Amino acid sequence: MTKVQRSVCATACAITLAFANTTTSRAERRDLAQRWVDAWNAHDADAVAVLFTRDALYEDVAFGSVNHGPDEIRAFAQFFFAAVPDLRVTLVASSLEDGRGTIEWVFSGTDRGVYGTGKTFAVRGVAVLETRGGKISRNSDYEDLATILRQLGLLPPGL
Amino acid sequence: MTMTDVHVLDKWTAAWSSHDVDQVLALFTDDCVYEDVPFGIVTRGKDELRAFAAGAFAAVPDLAFQLTTRFAAGTFGIIEWTMSGTHQGDFPGLPATGKQFASIRGATIVELRDTRIRRNSDYWDSAAFMRQVGLMSI
Numbered sequence: 043m044t045k046v047q048r049s050v051c052a053t054a055c056a057i058t059l060a061f062a063n064t065t066t067s068r069a070e071r072r073d074l075a076q077r078w079v080d081a082w083n084a085h086d087a088d089a090v091a092v093l094f095t096r097d098a099l100y101e102d103v104a105f106g107s108v109n110h111g112p113d114e115i116r117a118f119a120q121f122f123f124a125a126v127p128d129l130r131v132t133l134v135a136s137s138l139e140d141g142r143g144t145i146e147w148v149f150s151g152t153d154r155g156v157y158g159t160g161k162t163f164a165v166r167g168v169a170v171l172e173t174r175g176g177k178i179s180r181n182s183d184y185e186d187l188a189t190i191l192r193q194l195g196l197l198p199p200g201l
Numbered sequence: 202m203t204m205t206d207v208h209v210l211d212k213w214t215a216a217w218s219s220h221d222v223d224q225v226l227a228l229f230t231d232d233c234v235y236e237d238v239p240f241g242i243v244t245r246g247k248d249e250l251r252a253f254a255a256g257a258f259a260a261v262p263d264l265a266f267q268l269t270t271r272f273a274a275g276t277f278g279i280i281e282w283t284m285s286g287t288h289q290g291d292f293p294g295l296p297a298t299g300k301q302f303a304s305i306r307g308a309t310i311v312e313l314r315d316t317r318i319r320r321n322s323d324y325w326d327s328a329a330f331m332r333q334v335g336l337m338s339i
Contacts, residue, residue, distance in 0.1 A: 142279060144308075
């Protein structure tokens with residue numbers, strides 16, 4: 043981990059670990075959130091795609107990316123595995139109850155093909171989930187693109 | 202889940218759209234932790250939250266939040282929203298532009314204690330804000 047990554051993780055974990063989750067489906071929550079994180083960290087687009095229902099929507103709000111169904115979601119994952127070859131997702135916290143959930147994460151790596159800067163970044167975000175039958179039917183990722191652009195040196199001076 | 206749990210989430214968007222700091226503070230526990238993730242701001246307790254809310258209302262006097270979805274179960278809640286307003290005063294590192302922003306999407310993750318919010322983490326994209334008020338073009 044870079045210094046920036048350690049700093050982001052330390053801050054996020056210190057805040058979220060202070061709150062104990064007391065939900066009824068702890069095992070299920072950990073399982074789906076952990077499988078989501080593991081699939082991204084395995085750089086395995088099939089393992090990502092299989093987490094989703096056939097009619098799933100996966101959107102990345104900051105990047106403006108909208109993907110429908112496992113095939114488009116697989117291609118979305120493949121793009122990031124190619125563009126960020128050392129991509130890593132760290133689980134910060136998760137909750138899952140009654141078909142709704144969240145995975146708070148830190149996404150980090152080296153930008154080889156998103157903007158092609160060769161610089162590293164780390165950003166904290168959240169996946170807001172809807173689930174059905176143990177699979178994800180909606181995944182909306184929210185993160186701060188400005189945090190990434192600033193670390194890559196792509197923001198105008200002062201911003 | 203009780204009706205009250207969801208009710209506090211409904212009040213969240215209304216309070217932030219009211220420009221009334223006391224309406225915002227009423228939704229939170231005395232020991233609340235409120236995070237604005239993009240700006241890297243963490244406030245602890247109501248005095249710090251009061252200052253944060255006053256700063257937000259000064260920067261965007263017509264701040265408005267539209268509720269997209271909300272969910273609560275037990276101690277856990279989610280609010281998805283769209284934020285709009287006019288950038289009349291300075292934000293951290295973002296001097297006032299006087300320009301409007303119309304559609305910044307975000308999500309707030311909360312932990313509830315009884316009927317109040319104990320932890321609040323706002324996730325949104327400040328690049329979308331900068332783009333809409335003309336501070337950047339990427």
